[in-house]
Amino acid sequence: MTATPPEPRRSGLRNPVGAVRGLGAGTLTIEALVLLMAIAPLAVIEAPRTGAAIAAAVALAVLAVVLAGTMRRSWAWHGATVLQGLLMLAGLLHWSLAVLGVMFALVWAYVLHVRRVILG
Template sequence: MTGPEQDPHTTRDPAEIPEGEPGAGPARRSGLRNPERAVRGLGAGTLSLEALVLLLAIQPIRVVGGDLGGAAIAAVVALAVAAILLAGMMRRPWAWNAGTVLQGLLILAGLLHWSLLVLGIIFALVWAYALHVRRVILG
């Protein structure tokens, strides 16, 4: 182990690695058979989980949080339905932007009840992570 080529701790630019070696070529590979499908699954799973949590949160919010009015319940149900619809449309390129808008709407629903603001912040962070993973995998 005398040169930097033989030292496993040395990082090299992928463009400098000869073709045929692992990590060769200018494009990074994720190792996934179908990275687009994997990323779509991540987005759909995130939105499905969000819809489930929103619907399951209605009763505990009403019991613990106090006055969750009809407008707030309608907003939660509408946001959950929108999340389910978007989860089914993740093949469309605009669905990722619509998912981001959905997170903003959930945060805005925090004006109706403080617990919706908390859920909105949590799911906005989860969605931001999903967008980060999408960018890393697809480039």
Template sequence: MSGPEQPRRSGLRDPQRAVRGLGAATLTLEALVLLLAIQPIRVVGGDLGGTAIGAVVALAVVAVVLAGLIRRPWAWNAGTVLQGLLMLSGLLHWSLLVLGVIFALVWGYALHVRRVILG
């Protein structure tokens, strides 16, 4: 009995919506963590200047905007670029590199889930 291979079903009612929700939640959480991390980094780490704070706020705003635009296919690629920019901001303060690596791993997992569910 070898018939045409059926596409894998995820069991989700609306897989597109579920994947978009995962991407939006990931980006929103990233924005929240970035904004909440400013003060502890300043207190513990010291040298977080105005440029670094501006970069963190800008990255958080971009993350929120991308979370709202996650329906667009290019937003997933832009989210990947955002992770690279966050890691690059590690040049301003080492803790931003740590956050960048953590969120790059989380984003990579979200991309993996997207690929598995949507094919």
């Protein structure tokens, strides 16, 4: 007797690749918006490295938008993972960026989990 290979799991989605890509792009877009909204409180707070923290927030927001637009490429998923690390590293400039970094790293970990479950 030959064993038949198990059928691939069906997610019930018409286009699972597109759905996962949309989830990743949407998450990165929300992250970019939150980073841009973080500029106002950073500008009000008088801290030693406020200018650098604002520049980092803008640069990371731009990077998030670029990555959201390139989610069709496999490297964009890796780049978005690196983005979460960079945001946590930006916490050295201001603690609030570290908090955002941890929050979005957890969200991104969930996105990667959903991607693995749906696409295998």
